[in-house]
Amino acid sequence: MTRESKGSAAQFGAAGSASTSLPVNATEADVADPHVVLSLLEADQVVAAKKETRFGRRKFSTGVRILLWGLRVYVILMLVIVLISVFRALQPAH
Numbered sequence: 001m002t003r004e005s006k007g008s009a010a011q012f013g014a015a016g017s018a019s020t021s022l023p024v025n026a027t028e029a030d031v032a033d034p035h036v037v038l039s040l041l042e043a044d045q046v047v048a049a050k051k052e053t054r055f056g057r058r059k060f061s062t063g064v065r066i067l068l069w070g071l072r073v074y075v076i077l078m079l080v081i082v083l084i085s086v087f088r089a090l091q092p093a094h
Contacts, residue, residue, distance in 0.1 A: 030036055038046060060068070
């Protein structure tokens with residue numbers, strides 16, 4: 001065994017100990033399994049695929065949207081109260 005084959009054998013031995021075994025030949029690959037697909041891609045292909053993946057806006061239920069808007073209003077009101085308190089604290093006493 002050459003030095004390269006020993007290193008690759010160690011890699012496949014570590015990968016074979018995982019719960020899913022990776023196929024040796026790419027034609028045997030089950031492309032439905034994301035682990036198999038990621039193992040077949042080069043590093044720059046994985047990075048390019050992740051950059052292309054965009055997540056859209058999440059659809060929230062009506063209750064969650066009301067809660068989020070309520071929190072926004074609460075934060076704005078608290079900022080106003082804090083600013084008024086700071087302004088009054090900076091004023092000289094009469």
